[in-house]
Amino acid sequence: MRALYVGRFQPFHNGHLEILKRILREHHELIIIVGSAQNSHTLENPFTAGERIQMITETLDEERITQRIYIIPVDDIHRHAVWVKQVESLTPAFDCVISNEPITTRLFREAGYTVRNTELLHRDEWSGTEIRKMILNNEQWESCVPPAVVRVIKEIAGVTRIQELAHSDTL
């Protein structure tokens, strides 16, 4: 059975990896939706979809996860009622959805899917918001994400990007 897991992954962190491993215990195949794919270069969404896809792909290799996994970027659209269909047109068919986001949950339920929420792990550290804050303040963020993600963020000069974006607009 194919499952669908939706997230923004700004950045992909240990909590995401943990959930992903649990899903793979019960599902043969997994589709990972890199949501809000159009966003990048803001404090809330610093990384491009391409960078996030690279983080996830290299982590999967590093973890020697060899199950069939699709990683697919999907833009937000301004017409929520159509979003599930947009996802369906960009993915193979799937049976169940994993998400903790209420709009996503509701939309997939109205479309007839089973949606499961996930237990959140180490929410104080394994959280995108917290990790972006740590990067901004030069704190120890590296232990909250898989080694591959540290590597990608360094490769793309992600720390500098976040810190420059934080300069207050002075125009």
Place this chain on the structure above:
Amino acid sequence: MRALYVGRFQPFHNGHLEILKRILREHHELIIIVGSAQNSHTLENPFTAGERIQMITETLDEERITQRIYIIPVDDIHRHAVWVKQVESLTPAFDCVISNEPITTRLFREAGYTVRNTELLHRDEWSGTEIRKMILNNEQWESCVPPAVVRVIKEIAGVTRIQELAHSDTL
């Protein structure tokens, strides 16, 4: 003379119906613009344009209003200066505009239309914001909307939708 009445109708309530009846005393035909048509499935805009059009149509039947009324969904666009023209391209010609929304008012005035604001009635109860709050809290919202609207909201499981959308994002 044809009048144009602009609203979001999230949901259509007694205040809207009252204004509509007053307009029909002075105008032979009416165009109702269901604005922000693209929005749905958020706490601020829970209902699709189709659901809102159904609410209005069934209410008009229930009230045995038989004058010629056009009910037309119009999306917001990110270029305000063009919005009036967008409306004009989706409707028959009209003579006057009824709205209480300042941007709408200003845009139609700059396009040369007469715009009339409406007296607001029972503003503490007959308000979309208040009614959505009552639905969320399982309070007595049914008396604030026409019976047809109660029926449509039940038919589409609208109460559940609003309450599920209110679950805080825990991802």
Place this chain on the structure above:
Amino acid sequence: MRALYVGRFQPFHNGHLEILKRILREHHELIIIVGSAQNSHTLENPFTAGERIQMITETLDEERITQRIYIIPVDDIHRHAVWVKQVESLTPAFDCVISNEPITTRLFREAGYTVRNTELLHRDEWSGTEIRKMILNNEQWESCVPPAVVRVIKEIAGVTRIQELAHSDTL
């Protein structure tokens, strides 16, 4: 049961009216989708969605058709796979679809709807393409459309529009 009838109606003509009457013999309610709503001011699509909605509405009045009918403009979108969902978000729920257009037919079938094609009547005259050609050449087009449509086309100076649009581009 609510049926959905999809067309471009450039312009609304006797063939459309005949089909519409047949549908209403079997369905209590009807949704008419004015497709390619964004198009106007070309030889292929001369009339705005608003003008086409007016043609249909005034014809229904003229024909004293009093069943509940929704007339809803829907834009084409560049992502076919999502179009049915777009329609669903702009209409009340419906049970069956009437269309003769193969993409429309296929998309609604894949979404699980019953789609019925219609017998075409007087195809040599009751055809949008033919009628636009007759208007262009000042031939007798008026007998191919309901009287209300003649009236609307005159009111909006539609004949002049089509003839001016036909001037070859000489830039």
Place this chain on the structure above:
Amino acid sequence: MRALYVGRFQPFHNGHLEILKRILREHHELIIIVGSAQNSHTLENPFTAGERIQMITETLDEERITQRIYIIPVDDIHRHAVWVKQVESLTPAFDCVISNEPITTRLFREAGYTVRNTELLHRDEWSGTEIRKMILNNEQWESCVPPAVVRVIKEIAGVTRIQELAHSDTL
């Protein structure tokens, strides 16, 4: 009085310059709309809006034309009925329109503007289509455009671009 002159300028050529000079004899100010601004890198529309704006600006300097001239890129939009309003939102107010394109002519006339068509000069040579063909075939196109345009096309390697785009798709 401010006039509006609409063209695609792929590329800007002697015919455009001649028309422009005539307009400036009768109008104090001129707005030049660089239409289909979004298009580039096709055989029909090889140059970006920025390149076309540069061609026109450098030609005006070269010709020592010092009247007040606005050069403004405007995208095509898929909703013709709204295009005039889009132009109006991107320009100062204007009184009359110069264009030879039928849709443009019709749209501005329906919006209440006086539209004047222009006599075409040396149509066999001073034509975008012909000039693009000459560039493709390494013929003498340079005499059909102002010297500044030759310079810009060289600076941006425009000849190579057009010739590479002409390679038939062999995938």
Place this chain on the structure above:
Amino acid sequence: MRALYVGRFQPFHNGHLEILKRILREHHELIIIVGSAQNSHTLENPFTAGERIQMITETLDEERITQRIYIIPVDDIHRHAVWVKQVESLTPAFDCVISNEPITTRLFREAGYTVRNTELLHRDEWSGTEIRKMILNNEQWESCVPPAVVRVIKEIAGVTRIQELAHSDTL
């Protein structure tokens, strides 16, 4: 060398003019990007791109600035990572960028451009936010902008527009 100067210019004020003059001491040509071109008719962005372009053009004439200056409207796009390329497609090539806005700065730096921030002058008065507030409250805003800008704002009834937009939404 051609420089690029990015701003929203809501409205164009003395601070902008001062920066512009400084840039022109070091650069032969200047491209002025009128950013967020799609916005108008809100308190934050009251003026259309066309109105802002007119303000700048008439000020340059008034100041007898005769260097080659391109004034080009550019819409925001929802995909930040692509915005620099959008600008490049609408302008001639440029060497350096002047901006104080952190996202703009970061995006142009990642694209390989030198970006210089500007010293801010009389920030308490020469600020779009402050000037819009003064207009709203009928205070002495005229001394904060060049005379040509006062003239344009009067010509387009800009004071009335801002004050009407401030009426609280009472629907």
Place this chain on the structure above:
Amino acid sequence: MRALYVGRFQPFHNGHLEILKRILREHHELIIIVGSAQNSHTLENPFTAGERIQMITETLDEERITQRIYIIPVDDIHRHAVWVKQVESLTPAFDCVISNEPITTRLFREAGYTVRNTELLHRDEWSGTEIRKMILNNEQWESCVPPAVVRVIKEIAGVTRIQELAHSDTL
């Protein structure tokens, strides 16, 4: 080194697979762009991006290709000049591009990339156009695509889809 390979893959066929294997002999990692991702349900573009991604993924598994391969859907955009940047924002960084399409080739060259065209193999059979024609006419198309692609097309009822889409529009 990471290579980028661009195609529409309507459907993915033996020629694509052959090219892909050759690329993998020289490159450690590969990004496959599923272009025109928004298109589906036409005779020219019958399959959704999701279906095409599934075809490619299952073929890679079947062929036991274990190198790191990214498969990323990218929409066409109406602004060619920005398309390379759009691709870059959806992928990890890459060094060289493989494509036979002239616009793609030109755009990546102008952006500074090395672009290599590929020798075409068995062009009379291993061609999307030919294969879609064979499916339409119930000819032996199965030998022109990998077994996994046959399986996916059967699973999604792709033959019926293509044949239904071919019914001439009779409205």
